[in-house]
Amino acid sequence: MQVYFDWVVLFQVFCIVQGFTTGIYLLTTKKQQPSHYWLGWLLLGLTLQITDYFLSRSGIYYRNRWLYFSPFFFSWSFGPLIYFYVKSRVQKINRISYWHFVPVMVQGIFYLLLVFQPLSVKADFWISVHKPYTRYLEHYGACLSVLCYGISSITFGGISKERDSRHYYFLCGLILFYIVAAIDPLFNHLYLEPTAPKFYLTALVLPLFMYSLALYGLLRKPTILIRKKAANSSVDKDKLDQVIKVMHEAKLYKNPDLSLPILAQQIGLPTNELSRIINSGLQKTFADFVNDFRIAEVKERMLKAEDERFSLLGLALDAGFSSKTTFNRVFKERTGMAPKFFKKESQLINRGEALPNES
Template sequence: MIDTSLNTSNFYFLVTVIQGIVLSGLIVFQKPYKRPNLYFGILLFLFSSTILHIVLEGSISGFNRIFPFPMEFSMAYGPLAYLHILHIKNPLRAFKAKDLLHFVPCLIFEGLFFYFFFRYLGANPDWTNSHANTVIFITMTLALLGNLHLLIYTLLIFKESKATRFLLKDFVKVQKWLKYLIKSWGILFTAIIIAITASILFVDIIRGYTQYIFIPLGIIFTAFIYGLGYMYLLKYSGALKQYMDKAAKFSFTQEELEKRQLQLIKTVKCEELYKDPKLSIAKLAGHIGWPINDLSQILNEVMDTNFNDFINHYRVLAFKESILTDEAKKYSIVGLSQKVGFSSKASFYRVFKKETGLTPSEFMENEGL
């Protein structure tokens, strides 16, 4: 019988299992459908399954031999989190057949091997009892292999998280989610490594006291389910949806967007297009050879600015550079502002104050000019 009294950790773990399953369902079936939700929801479900296995293994003697059905799939944790990030990074990314290769180790070691190994143990109780330490060592070694696999994906997750720079202004909230995920992942990975390594090194000592290993792990998984699960559902899934919807509107890849941003900046700066007081977004788009909508989207969504602020920024920079030249002595402040593209004194003073927090005279005084 499974102990579910209020005074046992098993009861609270069972509550967590139920919460995790409910959370995973809410996330996976959240509308509109998003692939990152699918991967993260399945991840929560597997964490719940792991906790359930801890409960059953601690409550039913020889549970794995009696019921040789895989319930823990730690080798799927990494691939699911990895794909979760890949689909955030590229909202247009489709699921590929080769993505299934990420789950082959999980199928082999935690599916087929687990089933046949514990089925053999159940059919040969005498051998199992006489080689208990060997059985523990094999299971712990398999767990350590799973953690080496997890280490690889932890590095991949960290790399992809750092490389996810889609440049849209909405990415600020997405970046916060990725930071929470990486930090939590690091704690989870460290706890599992310590637990499995200790189990292997002190196999004789922990025999009969496995609760001292599994209960702390259960607590870590519980914290992951409640902390990240509710945080994702209530705070970040909406931000991810908004970000992905906007990113999906672009017909460019991340690399192409970055190239276009650099091309725009280089063209305006190097060709000094900002010096034209009559420069308009239509004129700039025609000069670069882009549709106006593409230019507007890149300015608004990628660079978090608008056309006027973008051009005026380079006019202010040009003014700051011009006042340092010998030629500046020939002109008044207003004259210099007109040379860099400002059409009126009022607009120049307003923009300069907005950019620097100072009037032109105050700026020049601070610079000793």
């Protein structure tokens, strides 16, 4: 079997070997950090997509047409995997909402239904459906997923420039790349030959990104938890108590725009020192620290009969939450139940009634 080789194909082969070995290593190594699990799956997904690029560029697809529509594309999983990877680096994930992965399940079923079809059906589907429609849906769906989950990782995942500058800039770079990747197919006919791949930029740059990520995952030492435990003993307990006391007595958490610099100014501590006190002394991110106070106030007011007239949204906004969506998500993470059901339970307790099972 003849295989076409150039420097791009050789680099793709190198990335495929690196990606599979590193991904499997991260998934199977003992005493792994939780973030390794998500990084391992992300690497395997990226590597499968690069495998598809390799089979196409090397001519293997052309000479083995039965391979057309093999299930190598799981790009709709990249966004959720990036989000859970980032989130697991800064906090323990107690519950995973698997609806995040429904799109990639649909994507997988799509290819499994096509891969076993006769070549004539595949060819007709490629010409009439996939080439003009579904491949664009797949590409822009992946771009939108990564953009939304990348922004969510920065906004809600606890990653900040001050705390973890490497991952912060990595996410910013990834968001920028997928913005360009979304725009590129619209005008790349201006600088490419008509026969060139439509998603040229993605096919060229994604192997570089995957290789860098694999190298990082392979060489990075799991020192985060060790540093936290070591730093915990060096935290000034008086300052930690002061931070908690000011937050509780002044109710600073009620400010929906409360940030680390604002709290540091109120307490009279440098921003970096306050961040270290919260992260190392309490083993929490700043967002978790503030939201714990907000959730505690909402729960306390739910138990008060005089506050029953207030809506859940009213309680949440008064406690400092900026939106109903954020409140619902954080409340369920902390308590394991939806705010509506928790409030109902609290009202029944106030009246001395027994609460029936949720089922």
